Amino acid sequence: MLRTLKKLKYSVRVMLAKGGGQPETINLHGRPTVVSSGGEGPTFVYLHSTLGESFMWLPFYQTWSKSFRVLVPTHPGFGQSGGFERIDTIEDMAWHYLELFDALGLEEVILGGVSLGGWIAAEFAVRWPERVKSLWIADAPGLWVENEPLPDLFRIMQDRNKLRDVLFHDPTGHMASMIIKDNPAEEDMLTAYQSMTVLARLVWERPYNPKLAERLYRIQCPTLLVWGDHDRLVPPAYGEAYHRLIPGAKLELIKDCGHLPMFEKEGEFVETITRFCTG
Amino acid sequence: MQYYFFHLMPWPYLPADFDERYDSAWVWLPNSLYDPVKGHELYKEYINTLAYADELGFDGICVNEHHQNAYGLMPSPNVIAGALTQRTKQAKIAVVGNALPLYNPPLRVAEEFAMLDVMSNGRLIAGMVIGGGPEYFNYGVDPTHAREKFREALDLCVRAWTEPGPFVWDSKHYHFRYVNIWPRPLQQPHPPIWIPGVGSLETIELVAKRRYAYMGIPYFHIDVFRRVFAQFREACERAGYTAQPEQMGWGVPIYVAETDKQAREEFEPHFWYFVKNLLKGIGLTPPGYTSPRSALAILKNHHNFLYTKKTWDEIESGVYAIVGSPETVRQKLAHYQKELGCGVVLTGCQTGTLSHELARKSMELLAREVLPKVRGSQSAH
Numbered sequence: 252m253l254r255t256l257k258k259l260k261y262s263v264r265v266m267l268a269k270g271g272g273q274p275e276t277i278n279l280h281g282r283p284t285v286v287s288s289g290g291e292g293p294t295f296v297y298l299h300s301t302l303g304e305s306f307m308w309l310p311f312y313q314t315w316s317k318s319f320r321v322l323v324p325t326h327p328g329f330g331q332s333g334g335f336e337r338i339d340t341i342e343d344m345a346w347h348y349l350e351l352f353d354a355l356g357l358e359e360v361i362l363g364g365v366s367l368g369g370w371i372a373a374e375f376a377v378r379w380p381e382r383v384k385s386l387w388i389a390d391a392p393g394l395w396v397e398n399e400p401l402p403d404l405f406r407i408m409q410d411r412n413k414l415r416d417v418l419f420h421d422p423t424g425h426m427a428s429m430i431i432k433d434n435p436a437e438e439d440m441l442t443a444y445q446s447m448t449v450l451a452r453l454v455w456e457r458p459y460n461p462k463l464a465e466r467l468y469r470i471q472c473p474t475l476l477v478w479g480d481h482d483r484l485v486p487p488a489y490g491e492a493y494h495r496l497i498p499g500a501k502l503e504l505i506k507d508c509g510h511l512p513m514f515e516k517e518g519e520f521v522e523t524i525t526r527f528c529t530g
Numbered sequence: 531m532q533y534y535f536f537h538l539m540p541w542p543y544l545p546a547d548f549d550e551r552y553d554s555a556w557v558w559l560p561n562s563l564y565d566p567v568k569g570h571e572l573y574k575e576y577i578n579t580l581a582y583a584d585e586l587g588f589d590g591i592c593v594n595e596h597h598q599n600a601y602g603l604m605p606s607p608n609v610i611a612g613a614l615t616q617r618t619k620q621a622k623i624a625v626v627g628n629a630l631p632l633y634n635p636p637l638r639v640a641e642e643f644a645m646l647d648v649m650s651n652g653r654l655i656a657g658m659v660i661g662g663g664p665e666y667f668n669y670g671v672d673p674t675h676a677r678e679k680f681r682e683a684l685d686l687c688v689r690a691w692t693e694p695g696p697f698v699w700d701s702k703h704y705h706f707r708y709v710n711i712w713p714r715p716l717q718q719p720h721p722p723i724w725i726p727g728v729g730s731l732e733t734i735e736l737v738a739k740r741r742y743a744y745m746g747i748p749y750f751h752i753d754v755f756r757r758v759f760a761q762f763r764e765a766c767e768r769a770g771y772t773a774q775p776e777q778m779g780w781g782v783p784i785y786v787a788e789t790d791k792q793a794r795e796e797f798e799p800h801f802w803y804f805v806k807n808l809l810k811g812i813g814l815t816p817p818g819y820t821s822p823r824s825a826l827a828i829l830k831n832h833h834n835f836l837y838t839k840k841t842w843d844e845i846e847s848g849v850y851a852i853v854g855s856p857e858t859v860r861q862k863l864a865h866y867q868k869e870l871g872c873g874v875v876l877t878g879c880q881t882g883t884l885s886h887e888l889a890r891k892s893m894e895l896l897a898r899e900v901l902p903k904v905r906g907s908q909s910a911h
Contacts, residue, residue, distance in 0.1 A: 405667070437826065444825050456672050
């Protein structure tokens with residue numbers, strides 16, 4: 252009952268936020284690239300996770316849009332964004348964002364992302380540090396930590412209960428059942444398959460970039476690492492590894508939170524990042 | 531009509547509580563369950579059985595490639611085929627097939643197939659496969675490029691067999707300064723190419739366009755074969771020719787005994803071991819391995835897959851296996867091979883835990899009392 256009410260409440264917030272951001276399709280050298288934007292202020296680019304949460308303007312974008320001009324691009328291969336045929340590695344994703352920022356005339360941005368999005372942000376920042384004003388990375392893969400092997404998401408996803416267990420601190424909570432539905436519609440399954448295909452291309456053969464660790468020193472801007480203290484997919488040890496390798500970085504753990512802080516601990520997550528990026 | 535004898539080389543010694551304890555016979559089934567001492571005896575007897583198929587006059591014998599599983603103990607079917615070249619005289623040796631994207635460089639396939647062709651004096655049938663979903667977990671090869679790599683590697687092999695070397699090869703996934711395989715195949719221009727498939731349109735189109743042969747993998751309802759061969763014939767028409775029966779192979783387990791009753795009694799428990807245990811996990815599909823639409827079609831077709839079957843009635847009505855007296859098997863085989871219009875039947879008499887002795891008895895009855903009477907039957911198409 253309580254769970255149903257909470258779901259309803261979130262749906263209402265989604266409805267209210269919906270109009271805050273406008274999607275636009277940019278022709279990036281022939282590749283359609285969807286970018287949603289809303290708000291005014293310093294440019295703040297959010298890079299989404301493999302969930303593909305850029306498909307609509309969600310409440311947490313709306314909150315940020317009170318402080319920033321928020322841009323939420325959809326990665327190549329996700330949703331309606333094209334160009335997947337040119338993506339073979341995570342470096343290609345970083346190049347895609349260089350081209351997108353050039354096309355949008357963005358000299359310098361606040362850059363961040365969750366999970367896959369956070370990894371792309373890190374790969375961008377080591378290559379073009381001068382384009383990043385401040386950086387935040389949440390629950391992101393990209394590195395390899397000895398004795399903390401990443402679990403096999405592609406095996407886990409065969410069972411939706413196990414998937415909720417690995418993604419959420421509280422797999423019985425209302426957000427867990429909203430994000431990972433028990434009986435997804437056909438369209439949702441197709442979308443998920445498409446998203447997981449992009450992830451598979453990037454991580455199947457090696458779930459990290461062996462060059463990233465030795466390049467992280469190049470990041471010179473203020474950097475915040477945000478991690479769910481119960482992230483079972485990319486454990487906090489990975490946050491600690493980023494923390495060690497990025498000069499002057501700060502690490503904040505979110506209590507009782509799994510891999511997807513923007514859904515499981517939205518208030519705390521949004522506030523932590525806003526505070527860091529406005530401070 | 532041609533009849534090929536197929537052997538999967540299953541592991542028959544899974545524990546009785548396998549189904550409760552393990553979620554898969556593939557990829558992560560602990561290999562402590564494998565016993566190499568028993569394994570030695572199995573290889574010996576399985577190879578004896580394959581060689582016996584040659585003596586009995588089967589047109590060919592088939593081996594295939596699977597990794598890290600209890601379903602089939604041939605991670606390298608080419609090793610078994612190498613042994614068979616020395617143990618057989620007449621039968622074609624069909625390796626169906628090598629999973630091209632798993633080989634780096636795929637020239638290895640062109641070389642080993644050329645070796646087998648020369649060693650067997652031109653009896654090789656070269657099967658080329660994308661490889662099942664579990665293999666991408668096994669070998670850690672990116673599944674999202676599987677189909678691209680398959681096409682490139684297939685072209686590479688055919689060119690390596692047919693064009694004088696050395697030559698330069700350049701494609702998206704492969705680059706070679708020197709393509710110049712030694713030995714070259716004995717059959718000219720190259721060994722026949724068979725491509726096994728489970729019904730994806732992408733594969734049907736490719737095989738039809740190139741005039742290779744499409745081998746329908748067993749374990750599906752007869753309706754699936756009806757659809758697949760109809761689609762194949764249409765694809766050949768679109769490519770400007772009429773499909774030949776020998777381009778279509780139907781995979782179906784067959785078991786023959788003295789009477790219908792005896793056949794079912796001897797066969798059924800071993801078949802269920804195969805269905806419940808060895809097929810568990812075979813359907814594991816990594817994202818990107820097929821197009822999203824194909825992935826959805828596979829999911830929707832799940833009820834036509836043998837693993838979901840629970841009763842013998844379902845097995846019989848869906849023709850997941852043909853089991854009975856010589857007369858019963860003759861009737862059913864004649865009926866369905868005619869209806870499907872296929873020119874090749876790929877059959878395994880051995881399954882699951884079935885003993886070598888019973889497998890050979892069934893092969894004898896099939897070869898002596900059934901096949902001579904159905905060989906000449908005409909296709910309906």
